[in-house]
Amino acid sequence: MTPAEITKVQAYLTQTFGTKGLEVRARKQKDSAEVYIGEDFVGVVYVDEDEEGSYMFEMAILKEDL
DSSP, rough: OOHHHHHHHHHHHHHHHTTTSSSEESSTTEEEEEEEEEEEEEEEEEEEEESOOEEEOOOOOGGGGG
């Protein structure tokens, strides 16, 4: 993901989840970025290959975290 895409997605997720501690960080893979709240990793955002300009957010919720 480009820096401009990361900024746009971070603003959207921050507004949607209502948290100021959310950060989207670049990865080595160019088609995705990692999402953190504080220092806690919460998921990955992927570029949607089927619809240009769209993204998919994937978040796992583990049994031991509940």
